[in-house]
Amino acid sequence: MSRSRFTPRQMATAGIIAAIYAALTLLLPLPQYGPVQFRLAEAMTVLPFLFPEAVPGLTVGCFLANLLGSPMPVDWIVGTAATLLAALWTSRLRHRALAPLPPVICNMVLVGAELALFYPAEGMGFWAAYGFNALTVGIGEAAACFILGSLLLQVLPRVPALKSRMAPSRV
Numbered sequence: 769m770s771r772s773r774f775t776p777r778q779m780a781t782a783g784i785i786a787a788i789y790a791a792l793t794l795l796l797p798l799p800q801y802g803p804v805q806f807r808l809a810e811a812m813t814v815l816p817f818l819f820p821e822a823v824p825g826l827t828v829g830c831f832l833a834n835l836l837g838s839p840m841p842v843d844w845i846v847g848t849a850a851t852l853l854a855a856l857w858t859s860r861l862r863h864r865a866l867a868p869l870p871p872v873i874c875n876m877v878l879v880g881a882e883l884a885l886f887y888p889a890e891g892m893g894f895w896a897a898y899g900f901n902a903l904t905v906g907i908g909e910a911a912a913c914f915i916l917g918s919l920l921l922q923v924l925p926r927v928p929a930l931k932s933r934m935a936p937s938r939v
Contacts, residue, residue: 774821782825785815789829794837801838803883803901806908809833811916813851813871816859818924818934823855842886850878864921864938868913876906 774782792809799805809829815822830851834844850871857870880902884894892900924930925939 774824778819778821781819782821782823782828785812785819785822785825786827786829786832788812789826790832790836793829793833800833801840801843803887804904804908807912808916810871810875810909810912811920813854813913814858814867814917814921815924816855817861817864817867817921818930818938820859823852823859826855827852840882840886842882846878846882850874853878865918867921868910868917871913871917872906872909875909876902879905 789809789812792812793800793807796808798808800807812822812829813826815826827848831844831848834847838844838847851874854871854874857874858867861867861870880898883901883905884898887901888897925934931939
């Protein structure tokens, strides 16, 4: 695989990842936006550990989900940036057990700050609102990434069609 370009197969995989992420976020009847959120699709943010093409796929999928589902245009940028940074960080990790950590940290910091600035909590100052939002976003993110994402990291390398597309050091 060339570092500067993706193959058509990788581009198709990125598109499928984007579509699945956006569909899971937009169609599931869960709190996906706001101070308390649980995005099942966030489990997919561990995929860059196994597949480099997951980085653009997750980024586009998050942007589409936020564009079509979030009432706040700033979320289109900040939420997508959090996903992009987490995906890039995850793709560079060497240990599988750490793969869920970057999405949790990036979303706690960036989305927590966004919510504190644009969803002011009644009677709370910025730092109190930030702490609350970082905590609630972090809990939902940790559940999705450490439970479901870790399960993906265990199961996907066992699928023969996918295993052949992973670097031997990642299997």
